[in-house]
């Protein structure tokens with residue numbers, strides 16, 4: 148079978164992971180970026196970003212990937228072009244197109260010289276109503292060709308999580324596409340048939356429906372997380388009540404399901420918070436008040452403060468707090484919208500505690516944003532040394548195995564705050580006091 152030639156515009160966290168995953172599945176990939184360092188690294192077989200399994204796959208399949216700054220070269224040498232540039236949130240919460248449109252402009256100009264039926268895939272998260280309007284007309288204008296005849300266009304978002312991007316991309320629950328063209332749909336279905344390792348079902352909608360679907364899915368996940376945290380807050384006010392048990396029980400109902408239904412420290416990261424806000428903004432533009440994302444956003448913003456208040460109730464000002472975990476979730480160095488980082492920041496900045504932090508991957512990123520007074524520890528044990536209280540703020544596996552003996556030996560007054568239910572309440576014996584999210588005392 149003919150090798151599929153793919154170009155990817157934007158070799159960041161998602162684009163680079165997609166490139167290695169596609170190379171693994173037999174594609175020839177040309178990556179484009181405006182960052183010369185990313186291009187140099189990829190061509191040298193070095194990953195420009197940190198992501199689970201990325202460097203390994205780049206080492207194995209790097210010969211099938213080249214990187215360039217030249218969009219035209221990439222488009223002309225490929226059958227399909229994925230646009231995976233960043234779409235940061237604007238002040239009003241809508242996604243910005245300021246990286247997307249220059250990239251689309253260049254793709255359109257290249258399409259003018261391209262024969263056959265090349266396909267343009269918009270993978271980045273855009274506001275509903277972008278692909279089939281602004282993007283399509285820009286491509287048509289610059290290429291001089293009609294969408295659906297001279298080229299195909301599809302919106303095709305990814306539902307991946309940082310830390311497992313490659314696995315998620317190759318094994319999605321489903322593939323979502325939005326296109327008006329039967330020819331594009333058939334080509335993309337065949338493409339994903341070869342790419343996915345798990346025979347994922349493909350859902351093809353209109354571009355607008357798929358754009359709404361993308362942010363709706365994330366909006367639903369954030370609502371579920373927030374619901375679980377609401378039960379957690381109620382349980383904490385009632386002696387002997389455990390929200391984890393309640394969630395586990397109601398999650399057995401197939402209408403509800405277990406995933407994302409556990410007490411925790413709220414959601415963060417580069418997608419959930421902003422997709423949730425973007426849904427509200429999208430509804431507002433239609434003169435609809437979307438109460439749900441608003442309530443979810445407000446509730447989520449309170450999660451770090453709930454933990455901080457718990458610390459204040461236990462420890463006098465000036466006490467030493469060890470915060471384990473800073474990234475918004477395990478297996479990633481990303482601290483964007485991280486609840487753990489918020490906890491550390493609030494304790495040090497506004498509450499007058501002495502704070503030490505440790506994270507397996509996020510220390511460098513956190514150093515740039517946390518107050519100077521925060522101490523950065525090289526290990527969990529060093530972070531715990533001399534602390535009055537420890538907070539498990541990101542559920543990295545290595546924190547789960549910390550022993551009560553270590554806590555007793557290294558901490559001054561071992562108090563544990565377990566935000567993710569990683570430790571056992573049984574650890575709260577002897578000198579050690581244990582408090583956990585969603586567990587009433």
Ligand SMILES: NC(=O)c1ccc[n+]([C@@H]2O[C@H](COP(=O)([O-])OP(=O)(O)OC[C@H]3O[C@@H](n4cnc5c(N)ncnc54)[C@H](O)[C@@H]3O)[C@@H](O)[C@H]2O)c1
Nearest residue numbers: 157158159160161180181182231232233234246250271272
């Ligand atoms: N990272 C995630 O977890 C995730 C998940 C789902 C969806 N998304 C969406 O995917 C998109 C990309 O996200 P990301 O996290 O990979 O972003 P990123 O910031 O890591 O990478 C974007 C890359 O695009 C490059 N770029 C910008 N303008 C360019 C241009 N004109 N030509 C070529 N390259 C250009 C940047 O230099 C950067 O390397 C966003 O819309 C995001 O919302 C991301």
